[in-house]
Amino acid sequence: MVAGGVGEGDSYGGYRTRLVETLQSKGVRDLSVLRAIQMVPRHLFVPESVRHRAYDDAALPIGSGQTISQPYVQARYLELIGLTGQEKVLEIGTGSGYQTALLSLVASMVFSVERVAGLAQSARTALATAGIRNVTVLVGDGSLGWRPFAPYDAILVSAASPEVPAPLVDQLAPGGRMVIPLGDRSSQVLTLVERLADGVRTSTIADVRFVPLVGEFGFRQE
Secondary structure, three states: OOOOOOOOOOOOHHHHHHHHHHHHHOOOOOHHHHHHHHHOOHHHHOOHHHHHHOOOOOOEEEEOOEEEOOHHHHHHHHHHHOOOOOOEEEEEOOOOOHHHHHHHHHOOEEEEEEOOHHHHHHHHHHHHHOOOOOEEEEEOOHHHOOHHHOOEEEEEEOOEEOOOOHHHHHOEEEEEEEEEEEEOOOOEEEEEEEEEOOEEEEEEEEEEOOOEOEOOOOEOOO
16 A cells, blocks of 8 residues: 555646656657656655655755765666566665665565665655555664675665675575665666675666665675
């Protein structure tokens, strides 16, 4: 159940439809991803001060030096991991909780780790308001993953890392996929990591720019 989604009569439905059309024009084709974007009330996941821009295809500030990513980038993330609705997914970097909400509609269970306690609590509140139940949010070091619930069929990392954190590879199930931005603090390359029977295969996707993954297996706190 997603409150404020299609059929709920909220005033943002038309804006979501236009956002979906924008993403389709940019090449997003996965129908389950597009349906999730149509259903999830993004305005619940942004501060009041930028709510009028909630359905722009743009990154927006959410406080604590963090941002909610551009919807096109989030749609590409979801397309790359190719979920069927049955998977258990780990998300690193809950942020606003919007991508977490999208994941909740295309996966079976979502476990999300956020370093900033205030953001984690705001995300929990927004997720509850949206009626989302199959998500659990932990405050902690995302570079360590969330081992008690491993292995995961997919891992999405919403912060940049200098290299693929070893604990995340360990927690990825055989045949699983991870999407992660790799590089330095100023620029990165979105990378698809696949765990195969004989090792790990990586593929570069596109140049991106994300906030740093701060933690034991990421960047040091400045």
